[in-house]
Amino acid sequence: MMNTDKAYLLGLIIGGGTFGNAEDVFSIKLPFKKWGSYLDNPQRAGQISRDIMSVVSPMFRNTYGLIVSFEASKNVWTILCDGDTSALKTDLQNYGIPCDGEVRANADISKICTELVDDNLKRRFIAGLADSIGSMAKSQRRFTPENQILSLEIKGYNFKFVCDLCRLLHSINCIPDQVNWNHPNIHCTNNPYYSTWNKGFKLRILLDQYAQFGAFAFRTKAESSNENRSLQQQTHSALPCPEQRMNVTPSCIHPAENDALLPEPIRGGHYIHYRHFCAVLGCEHAPYDKILDEFSRLGKLVIPFPIQCRDSISQIESIIANDPLLAKRYYSDMSINVSSLLGQFQSDRNALLYGSTPENGYPIREVLQAVAYIIADHNELFGKRPKGYIEIIERHIKNDPTLTVAIRKPDLLTPLVIWGNGRGVLVGAENPKVYERLVTRCPNNKYKLQTRPITEEDLRNAQ
Amino acid sequence: MRNEVSYYPEIQRFIESQLTSNFKVASKRDLYVFWGIGELKTNLQRIIAEHPEECACASDFSRYVPPLSLDIFALVTDRQKFELLILEIKLVKSAGLSEWSQLVGYCLVSGAKYGLLLNIDSGSSPRLTQMIQTEQHMSHIQTIVNGETREHILGFMQWNSLTHNFEYSNLGTIKSLSDLSDRLVTEFTHK
Numbered sequence: 001m002m003n004t005d006k007a008y009l010l011g012l013i014i015g016g017g018t019f020g021n022a023e024d025v026f027s028i029k030l031p032f033k034k035w036g037s038y039l040d041n042p043q044r045a046g047q048i049s050r051d052i053m054s055v056v057s058p059m060f061r062n063t064y065g066l067i068v069s070f071e072a073s074k075n076v077w078t079i080l081c082d083g084d085t086s087a088l089k090t091d092l093q094n095y096g097i098p099c100d101g102e103v104r105a106n107a108d109i110s111k112i113c114t115e116l117v118d119d120n121l122k123r124r125f126i127a128g129l130a131d132s133i134g135s136m137a138k139s140q141r142r143f144t145p146e147n148q149i150l151s152l153e154i155k156g157y158n159f160k161f162v163c164d165l166c167r168l169l170h171s172i173n174c175i176p177d178q179v180n181w182n183h184p185n186i187h188c189t190n191n192p193y194y195s196t197w198n199k200g201f202k203l204r205i206l207l208d209q210y211a212q213f214g215a216f217a218f219r220t221k222a223e224s225s226n227e228n229r230s231l232q233q234q235t236h237s238a239l240p241c242p243e244q245r246m247n248v249t250p251s252c253i254h255p256a257e258n259d260a261l262l263p264e265p266i267r268g269g270h271y272i273h274y275r276h277f278c279a280v281l282g283c284e285h286a287p288y289d290k291i292l293d294e295f296s297r298l299g300k301l302v303i304p305f306p307i308q309c310r311d312s313i314s315q316i317e318s319i320i321a322n323d324p325l326l327a328k329r330y331y332s333d334m335s336i337n338v339s340s341l342l343g344q345f346q347s348d349r350n351a352l353l354y355g356s357t358p359e360n361g362y363p364i365r366e367v368l369q370a371v372a373y374i375i376a377d378h379n380e381l382f383g384k385r386p387k388g389y390i391e392i393i394e395r396h397i398k399n400d401p402t403l404t405v406a407i408r409k410p411d412l413l414t415p416l417v418i419w420g421n422g423r424g425v426l427v428g429a430e431n432p433k434v435y436e437r438l439v440t441r442c443p444n445n446k447y448k449l450q451t452r453p454i455t456e457e458d459l460r461n462a463q
Numbered sequence: 464m465r466n467e468v469s470y471y472p473e474i475q476r477f478i479e480s481q482l483t484s485n486f487k488v489a490s491k492r493d494l495y496v497f498w499g500i501g502e503l504k505t506n507l508q509r510i511i512a513e514h515p516e517e518c519a520c521a522s523d524f525s526r527y528v529p530p531l532s533l534d535i536f537a538l539v540t541d542r543q544k545f546e547l548l549i550l551e552i553k554l555v556k557s558a559g560l561s562e563w564s565q566l567v568g569y570c571l572v573s574g575a576k577y578g579l580l581l582n583i584d585s586g587s588s589p590r591l592t593q594m595i596q597t598e599q600h601m602s603h604i605q606t607i608v609n610g611e612t613r614e615h616i617l618g619f620m621q622w623n624s625l626t627h628n629f630e631y632s633n634l635g636t637i638k639s640l641s642d643l644s645d646r647l648v649t650e651f652t653h654k
Contacts, residue, residue: 058638062639117488
């Protein structure tokens with residue numbers, strides 16, 4: 001039978017629980033990383049150990065007769081629960097939660113949710129999740145420190161779990177600010193050749209909203225929440241989903257959209273916004289009308305080439321060689337003056353270069369970012385990202401007003417190649433009339449978009 | 464600097480939420496929790512007058528209960544049956560035998576079945592800890608009054624004023640609020 005203590009423990013277990021082969025032990029991993037590192041923050045680490053022993057330990061002992069201990073490594077705290085785990089396993093199995101491996105990987109919380117009969121029980125369950133996988137690291141903010149965030153960080157591919165959790169949060173008025181789904185259309189919108197797209201789910205809630213409607217049982221978490229909120233000048237509240245603004249920007253078609261790791265309702269789809277997933281998953285809070293409105297300009301939103309792919313020139317050459325559509329192109333080599341490109345950008349930020357009609361061509365904004373990557377010194381890059389592309393270009397042309405970059409322009413509107421300095425960039429064209437023909441709606445879900453690869457014929461027919 | 468009385472509302476809210484939630488899950492019925500601060504008899508009669516439908520079952524009890532000054536108590540009822548829960552709330556470095564004795568005394572005099580000693584942001588003294596752990600009868604007391612057997616079941620918990628949450632000490636017979644809820648469910652659903 002559910003109760004308020006079990007609700008908390010279930011949240012904790014679903015957030016971080018792992019069952020191994022041993023019958024008499026299971027563990028809960030708390031991925032506290034730098035925030036909870038005993039090397040970086042020994043005082044907080046001491047508090048975490050106190051939280052485990054004064055909050056979690058007595059609750060496990062009273063509820064399931066299990067004895068709690070813990071281990072702390074640099075990035076992960078592990079709660080170890082010893083004893084006869086059969087009562088706990090029976091409870092989990094009754095809720096349809098498999099006791100095998102990482103619990104959240106396959107957990108379906110719909111049965112648990114039906115037993116969380118009031119807001120208090122829901123809050124207790126969510127407190128367990130927030131104590132285990134709720135991150136309040138310094139990076140958890142929206143643009144500036146003014147909007148502090150609690151991010152529930154969930155590994156795996158369990159979209160239904162994230163959707164159910166989001167609904168549960170809604171039901172107590174703890175409206176999420178954003179959901180970063182574990183999908184290539186969220187984690188790599190610009191580059192289809194970027195393969196490490198699976199960075200996990202992030203269910204982000206404004207900390208003010210969480211402080212008002214949610215809960216923590218760990219003192220360390222409550223303290224962090226207060227500290228982070230004190231960085232804000234104002235109190236912020238979240239808008240209900242249908243009232244939230246939707247800013248849809250172009251994203252490229254990524255081969256991992258068909259990855260077998262993705263669940264069937266999601267696999268094979270292309271998603272134009274994080275809230276597009278909500279519509280495909282059938283959430284009652286999804287902005288269905290707004291999504292359908294965006295479908296009228298899919299040619300501008302769905303790009304079958306990299307919007308921008310930055311790498312070493314050898315890697316870029318290898319990408320071209322391995323893609324017949326790109327490899328078969330005739331490329332004209334050009335040397336372009338960087339000052340003139342900047343001038344063009346300053347007179348029209350939305351200009352399209354080398355197009356066959358006024359509606360297609362390579363966006364000057366993307367071209368300039370690529371140029372900045374090519375000409376940047378090492379200390380002007382964050383990995384492969386230029387730190388302020390306009391500033392980099394201005395600095396370099398100030399030193400050398402005749403500065404040029406090498407461009408290879410293909411005979412059809414496949415990606416433009418910009419190269420130099422051992423680096424290369426592919427820049428995809430805008431070509432809405434051609435691209436819109438690549439997108440269809442899934443027959444059994446009108447909100448799910450399916451795409452097909454672009455062909456030479458598609459591009460030639462557009463001429 | 465806050466005094467202990469300033470913590471009453473948050474503690475009341477928390478206990479009430481946990482008891483009513485757990486009762487609702489277990490018995491699919493509502494549980495009512497009415498609070499009184501200060502003198503028991505007068506407050507009990509006021510609660511009954513204000514909520515006659517829910518609290519009529521406690522009318523007889525309120526007539527013969529002696530006047531008694533308490534920190535805070537709750538009349539817990541499902542309309543058919545009722546129980547008294549007495550809270551002894553302390554804001555001390557460590558709660559000891561004298562605080563426990565106070566709670567025991569209040570429960571014995573009032574006839575309340577359930578009692579909780581709550582210390583705010585601190586635990587219990589080593590001596591009290593040892594005594595409650597080894598002497599079970601100190602938290603599960605049975606008396607015979609006018610030939611009638613009475614039971615008094617007690618526990619000790621720590622209130623965390625930052626998280627607004629209890630940290631269970633495992634001291635006493637009432638181990639947790641879920642445990643207290645289970646006892647109420649059993650009692651109120653069995654004739």
